[in-house]
Amino acid sequence: MAFVLGVTGSIATGKTTAVNVFREFGIPVVDGDQVARLIVEPGKPALAAIAASFGADLLTVEGCLDRKKLGAIVFNDPQKRRRLDDLLDGYLREEILHQIREQAAQSPLVVADIPLLFERGYQQYMDEVAVVYIPRALQLTRLMARDGLTEQEATQRIDSQLTIEEKAKKADWLIDNQLAPAHTRQQIETWLRERGFVEE
Numbered sequence: 001m002a003f004v005l006g007v008t009g010s011i012a013t014g015k016t017t018a019v020n021v022f023r024e025f026g027i028p029v030v031d032g033d034q035v036a037r038l039i040v041e042p043g044k045p046a047l048a049a050i051a052a053s054f055g056a057d058l059l060t061v062e063g064c065l066d067r068k069k070l071g072a073i074v075f076n077d078p079q080k081r082r083r084l085d086d087l088l089d090g091y092l093r094e095e096i097l098h099q100i101r102e103q104a105a106q107s108p109l110v111v112a113d114i115p116l117l118f119e120r121g122y123q124q125y126m127d128e129v130a131v132v133y134i135p136r137a138l139q140l141t142r143l144m145a146r147d148g149l150t151e152q153e154a155t156q157r158i159d160s161q162l163t164i165e166e167k168a169k170k171a172d173w174l175i176d177n178q179l180a181p182a183h184t185r186q187q188i189e190t191w192l193r194e195r196g197f198v199e200e
Contacts (some may be wrong), residue, residue, distance in 0.1 A: 002104035003195070004125065006031065007175075008117035009132035010164040011157055012143035014177035014184065018132045020113045021188045025198050028103040030096060032114040039091045040065045046091040053087055054080075081160060089120060097125065109197045118170055119162055129192075131171035134178050136164060 007022075007046040009015035019029055039046040050070070051059055058069050074081040096112065103110040114122050123129050134142070136158070143154040168174055173191065177184050192198040 002107060003109050004100060004104065004112060005109065005125045005168050005195075006112045006114060006117050006122060006126035006129040007132065008114055008129065008167060009177075010139060010161050010167065011166060012139050012146055014142075015115070015132045017177060017181055018130075018175050018184055018188060019111060019113045019171055021185045022192075025189075025192060027109050027111055027192075027197070028107050029111045029113055030094060030099040030103060032092070032112070032116075035092060035095045035099065036088070037194060039088065044091075046088055047086055047155070049091075050084070053083065074086065075160065085116070085120070086171045093120070093122075096107065096122075097108040100125070109192075109195075115156045116161070118167055128172040129170065130175050131164075132175045132177050132184075133164060133168050133171075134176075139164060 007015060007019055010016075017029075023029055024114065038044075039052065041047065047059075047065055050065065054070065058066050058073075060066050070084070074084050085139060096114065100110055100112055111120070112121075112126065117126075117129060139158060140151065140154050143149060143157065144151060147154070149157070175184060175187055189198070
């Protein structure tokens with residue numbers, strides 16, 4: 001039976017950096033963000049559900065989701081954001097679990113990269129959960145620099161998720177991403193070797 005490692009973090013904590021290290025070692029990754037885009041492609045039931053709930057004007061002329069419009073609605077209204085998350089939850093969960101099962105049939109280790117892993121209760125499907133960690137002050141600085149946001153805008157985005165400290169408490173394993181990428185890579189490589197997923 002394959003080992004399923006859930007990897008999560010918070011916005012701008014460097015989850016992508018960490019997950020790319022697993023990819024370098026040839027470990028299959030189920031990417032929650034990619035799945036979220038997949039389920040709202042034109043003609044998919046999740047897209048129809050969004051249009052029915054939030055209005056058909058969120059669709060472009062080509063029938064695609066206007067992400068900017070939707071983002072403007074949900075980022076400024078926690079209630080609407082929850083409504084969207086609840087609406088998409090079933091479609092997302094079904095596809096993520098389907099992809100995990102497919103990869104688990106072919107690989108001894110599968111990484112499930114899921115941003116809202118704890119918020120949506122995905123830990124029940126994981127053998128372990130790793131949290132990519134940096135302190136909040138550094139998270140704020142990195143997010144402002146990365147996305148060109150004001151401190152208020154960046155704080156708003158950070159506060160829309162469970163705090164990184166709360167996630168850290170729930171983790172089986174913390175990947176410390178405060179230093180250079182080489183330091184992050186070393187932690188992951190050590191874990192993979194100790195578990196026998198890559199050769200010494």
